[in-house]
Amino acid sequence: xxxxxxxxxxxxxESLAGFAAAHADSVVLHTxxxxxxxxxxxxGKVALISGGGSGHEPLHAGFIGRGMLDAACPGQVxxxxxxxxxxxxxxxxxxxxxxxxxxxxxxxxxxNFEMAAESTARKNATVLVNDDVAVDDSSFTTGRRGVAGTxxxxxxxxxxxxxxxxxxxxxxxxxxxxxRLGSMGVALTSCIVPRAGRPTLVLGDDEMEMGVGIHGEAxxxxxxxxxxxxxxxxxxxxxxxDLSPARGAEILLLVNGLGGTPLGELYLxxxxxxxxxSADGMQVRRTLVGNFTTSLEMAGASLTxxxxxxxILEHWDSPVNTPALRWGA
Amino acid sequence: xxxxxxxxxxxxxESLAGFAAAHADSVVLHTxxxxxxxxxxxxGKVALISGGGSGHEPLHAGFIGRGMLDAACPGQVxxxxxxxxxxxxxxxxxxxxxxxxxxxxxxxxxxNFEMAAESTARKNATVLVNDDVAVDDSSFTTGRRGVAGTxxxxxxxxxxxxxxxxxxxxxxxxxxxxxRLGSMGVALTSCIVPRAGRPTLVLGDDEMEMGVGIHGEAxxxxxxxxxxxxxxxxxxxxxxxDLSPARGAEILLLVNGLGGTPLGELYLxxxxxxxxxSADGMQVRRTLVGNFTTSLEMAGASLTxxxxxxxILEHWDSPVNTPALRWGA
Numbered sequence: 253x254x255x256x257x258x259x260x261x262x263x264x265x266e267s268l269a270g271f272a273a274a275h276a277d278s279v280v281l282h283t284x285x286x287x288x289x290x291x292x293x294x295x296g297k298v299a300l301i302s303g304g305g306s307g308h309e310p311l312h313a314g315f316i317g318r319g320m321l322d323a324a325c326p327g328q329v330x331x332x333x334x335x336x337x338x339x340x341x342x343x344x345x346x347x348x349x350x351x352x353x354x355x356x357x358x359x360x361x362x363x364n365f366e367m368a369a370e371s372t373a374r375k376n377a378t379v380l381v382n383d384d385v386a387v388d389d390s391s392f393t394t395g396r397r398g399v400a401g402t403x404x405x406x407x408x409x410x411x412x413x414x415x416x417x418x419x420x421x422x423x424x425x426x427x428x429x430x431x432r433l434g435s436m437g438v439a440l441t442s443c444i445v446p447r448a449g450r451p452t453l454v455l456g457d458d459e460m461e462m463g464v465g466i467h468g469e470a471x472x473x474x475x476x477x478x479x480x481x482x483x484x485x486x487x488x489x490x491x492x493x494d495l496s497p498a499r500g501a502e503i504l505l506l507v508n509g510l511g512g513t514p515l516g517e518l519y520l521x522x523x524x525x526x527x528x529x530s531a532d533g534m535q536v537r538r539t540l541v542g543n544f545t546t547s548l549e550m551a552g553a554s555l556t557x558x559x560x561x562x563x564i565l566e567h568w569d570s571p572v573n574t575p576a577l578r579w580g581a
Numbered sequence: 582x583x584x585x586x587x588x589x590x591x592x593x594x595e596s597l598a599g600f601a602a603a604h605a606d607s608v609v610l611h612t613x614x615x616x617x618x619x620x621x622x623x624x625g626k627v628a629l630i631s632g633g634g635s636g637h638e639p640l641h642a643g644f645i646g647r648g649m650l651d652a653a654c655p656g657q658v659x660x661x662x663x664x665x666x667x668x669x670x671x672x673x674x675x676x677x678x679x680x681x682x683x684x685x686x687x688x689x690x691x692x693n694f695e696m697a698a699e700s701t702a703r704k705n706a707t708v709l710v711n712d713d714v715a716v717d718d719s720s721f722t723t724g725r726r727g728v729a730g731t732x733x734x735x736x737x738x739x740x741x742x743x744x745x746x747x748x749x750x751x752x753x754x755x756x757x758x759x760x761r762l763g764s765m766g767v768a769l770t771s772c773i774v775p776r777a778g779r780p781t782l783v784l785g786d787d788e789m790e791m792g793v794g795i796h797g798e799a800x801x802x803x804x805x806x807x808x809x810x811x812x813x814x815x816x817x818x819x820x821x822x823d824l825s826p827a828r829g830a831e832i833l834l835l836v837n838g839l840g841g842t843p844l845g846e847l848y849l850x851x852x853x854x855x856x857x858x859s860a861d862g863m864q865v866r867r868t869l870v871g872n873f874t875t876s877l878e879m880a881g882a883s884l885t886x887x888x889x890x891x892x893i894l895e896h897w898d899s900p901v902n903t904p905a906l907r908w909g910a
Contacts, residue, residue, distance in 0.1 A: 254769040254789065256809040256846040256882065258853075266809075267845045270852030274836075274868040309844040440583040460583065480585040480595075507603075512841045514877045515638040516596045517585040523599030524587070539603040543872070548843045551878065553585065578907050 253449045260446050264306050264328055271313060275575045279316050285334070287341040288313045289323040298349040298413040298422050299323070301341050302406060304361050305330040307445070308466060311402065311545045314576030320410035321354075321574070329445050329548070330467045332360030338368035342376065350375035350419035354406055354426065356398025357382040377419050379426030381405050383433040383556065385494040386463030386471045399466050400508040400545035401433035401556045404568070407577065411567035429564060434491035437471070437554030438483055439464035441512060443547045462486060466510070466547045466554075480517075484524040487555045492532065497559055499533040504568060506556035507539070511546035513553055518542065521553055529557075538568060544576065582778045589775050593635055593657055600642060604904045608645050614663070616670040617642045618652040627678040627742040627751045628652070630670050631735060633690050634659040636774070637795060640731065640874045643905030649739035650683075650903075658774050658877070659796045661689035667697035671705065679704035679748035683735055683755065685727025686711040706748050708755030710734050712762040712885065714823040715792030715800045728795050729837040729874035730762035730885045733897070736906065740896035758893060763820035766800070766883030767812055768793035770841060772876045791815060795839070795876045795883075809846075813853040816884045821861065826888055828862040833897060835885035836868070840875035842882055847871065850882055858886075867897060873905065 257263050268288065272281035280291050287303070302312040303325030312324035323341040327333035342351045351374050355365045362380065369376050383401030390397055409426045417425065439461040442451035452468035453461060460478075463471025478486075497503070507522045509515070522541050529536050537560055545554070558564065571580025586592050597617065601610035609620050616632070631641040632654030641653035652670040656662035671680045680703050684694045691709070698705050712730030719726055738755045746754065768790040771780035781797035782790060789807075792800025807815075826832070836851045838844070851870050858865050866889055874883070887893065900909025 254786070254806055254880065256769075256812065256842065256850050258808045258810050258849075263845075263849065266852045267849040270836075270848035270850065270855065270870070273855045273865075274848065274851050274870045306845060307843070309848070314844075440585075457583070477583055479587045481587050483585065507599075511843050512878055512880075513585065514636070514840050514875060515643075515872065516592070516635060516877070519599035519603065519638070520587075520592065520596040521585050521599070522603050523595045526599065526602045536602075541599070541603045543844065546843060548845070549841055549880065551583065551841075573908075579902075 253444050255446060257446060263446050264326065268326065282344065285337040285340045287323050287325045287337050288316055289341065289345050290316055293322065293345055293347050295347045296349050297347065298417065298419050299345045299347065299351045300354060300406065300410055300413055301338065301345065301351055302354040303333045303338065304356050305332060307548045308545050310576035315403065315406050315574045317574030319414050319570060319572035320406050320577065329447065332358065332364050335364050335368040335371060338365060339372045342372045342374045346374040352419060352422050353378040354402065355380050356402055357395055358392045358397065359394055360392065375419065377423040379405060379409065379423055379430065381430055383430065383435040385434045385490050386436045390465055391469040392467065397465050399435045399437065400506055400554050401435045403544045404433060404504065404506065404556065404558050405429050407572060408564055408567035411570040432559040433556065434494045435554050435556040436487045436490045437464050437510065437552060438462050438487065439468065439510065439550055439552035441551040443468055443550040464552060466545060468547060468550065480520055480524050484521060484528055488525060488528050491555065491557050495557060495559060497534065500535060502535045502537045502560045504538040504558040504560055505536050507541040508545055508554045508556060509543040510550040510552040510554065511543060512549040512551035518553060525555055537565065582773050584775060586775060592775050593655065597655065611673065614666040614669045616652050616654045616666050617645055618670065618674050619645055622651065622674055622676050624676045625678050626676065627746065627748050628674045628676065628680045629683060629735065629739055629742055630667065630680055631683040632662045632667065633685050634661060636877045637874050639905035644732065644735050644903045646903035648743050648899060648901035649735050649906065658776065661693050664693050664696040664700060667694060668701045671701045671703045675703040681748060681751050682707040683731065684709050685731055686724055687721045687726065688723055689721065704748065706752040708734060708738065708752055708759065710759055712759065712764040714763045714819050715765045719794055720798040721796065726794050728764045728766065729835055729883050730764045730887065732873045733762060733833065733835065733885065733887050734758050736901060737893055737896035740899040761888040762885065763823045764883050764885040765816045765819045766793050766839065766881060767791050767816065768797065768839065768879055768881035770880040772797055772879040793881060795874060797876060797879065809849055809853050813850060813857055817854060817857050820884065820886050824886060824888060826863065829864060831864045831866045831889045833867040833887040833889055834865050836870040837874055837883045837885060838872040839879040839881040839883065840872060841878040841880035847882060854884055866894065
């Protein structure tokens with residue numbers, strides 16, 4: 253294992269210290285319990301809190317800021333954060349509008365966020381993200397996994413909260429967006445969890461894991477390496493079969509790198525996806541390409557399709573100012 | 582070799598097509614000859630043009646937009662673009678203010694940009710970037726290599742051009758910034774050039790290349806893996822020995838990933854660098870962390886220090902709106 257680290261036990265705290273130092277103007281790191289929050293809160297706004305195991309950076313802390321999250325609770329690598337983190341974060345960023353927890357559907361995360369939701373004194377609601385169409389039930393999940401589509405949920409619900417949407421409206425909007433999301437990923441190499449020190453999954457030199465989870469969980473099948481066009485077709489077919497969009501539907505496409513794949517290859521996948529979606533009669537109205545929901549150093553990528561409507565499009569386009577996603581005035 | 586591609590000969594054109602599709606609102610892709618340009622030009626502004634071999638994405642095309650470049654000329658992977666690309670780009674984006682070529686110091690790039698500078702009918706000047714303190718002369722270079730500091734040059738000179746600086750002022754500012762820049766990188770794994778299909782450098786399971794170039798060129802030494810603190814100390818010592826800053830100097834720190842290193846590890850390096858610089862009496866005023874000047878899927882990172890003054894700081898902070906770097910109004 254070759255990684256930039258000092259003591260493996262300090263990996264998370266040192267990494268978060270670097271994050272807080274780099275973005276000291278906009279975020280504050282709290283320890284014991286561990287969470288990251290916006291430096292400047294907006295009174296009365298619904299507070300958006302997410303979190304989950306580390307190793308998926310920039311998810312979630314990279315999306316703290318105006319137009320997205322108010323706080324994020326990082327667990328150890330691929331390990332759920334604990335309820336005390338979420339309760340403390342809620343206490344720190346709730347300013348009268350209540351708390352919306354955005355939770356990726358993994359059993360540990362769901363259980364811990366539920367405990368926090370029951371224990372916090374703050375009014376709260378939860379949006380559960382389960383956009384991964386690859387498999388029902390998985391190593392750490394009952395039901396579908398929550399993956400890169402989470403970024404879209406955090407962006408558009410964050411925008412609604414910023415615009416004054418109340419807790420009920422934000423939750424309802426989040427639930428609606430989740431139903432219009434589908435994702436699937438493929439791994440070309442494994443990730444290595446620092447504490448484990450060895451690859452999570454063992455792939456041959458000509459193999460890939462189609463439908464992989466963001467922790468290296470098994471997907472639909474282990475298969476031989478294919479062309480970018482063939483991989484794109486298989487991912488999009490799975491997603492569109494699940495979403496059943498109308499012909500001519502307007503969509504948002506997210507081409508997400510899993511960590512170890514060069515940006516040039518992600519743009520090549522983007523080209524393949526645009527060609528395929530166009531041939532399928534879809535209209536790609538917005539595209540985002542980059543590493544947003546990663547799996548440490550895994551080489552691979554996922555595609556996410558979100559079926560747009562006017563409300564989702566407006567909240568996607570609205571200004572956002574976070575370390576990892578930033579546009580608009 | 583496992584990469585997302587169709588035909589290796591189409592790698593660059595497909596990747597650029599995906600880039601143009603994802604950013605169709607702000608960039609235009611030209612083929613024959615190949616270059617990427619801003620969609621909306623500003624009459625009379627000095628036009629900034631950069632370029633070089635592909636494989637370093639988002640450099641350079643990712644930095645096209647308001648506040649940075651007007652055009653970029655991509656060569657094949659790790660191969661210089663040709664003068665006809667630069668001449669065509671100059672003709673397309675020069676609007677009366679002349680052209681400033683920003684060139685990384687590699688022999689092929691230097692030769693081809695010189696030919697373009699002599700052949701174009703447009704008034705022009707050149708800034709040569711040679712920020713890599715690791716070695717004098719290298720596989721593809723006479724003198725020091727140009728690496729991640731190029732992003733800082735493109736940002737601050739782009740800002741001056743946007744503010745109305747003329748060609749001479751932009752060139753002089755660029756030359757001045759280059760003298761205040763130092764970078765050094767380290768590779769934990771090799772990259773694989775698609776056409777070659779095999780690793781550029783062969784590193785043992787416990788080895789790293791200290792002072793590596795962004796094409797996998799040899800650095801200062803091949804050595805055993807060290808802690809993040811020790812790596813950071815060696816990189817910063819080399820940079821600060823070169824720059825000889827005054828005690829208390831204000832600096833901009835760039836922690837740049839070479840492609841295959843997870844963001845969490847880059848932030849850990851950022852923490853180590855902040856601690857070390859602070860102990861050395863430096864004041865880190867600005868920090869940028871991420872993949873900006875990559876070497877395909879190479880695991881590794883580089884550190885860049887820029888000695889700030891008021892003018893550089895103001896042009897660093899000014900608004901920028903490009904696919905890969907974006908902030909401000």
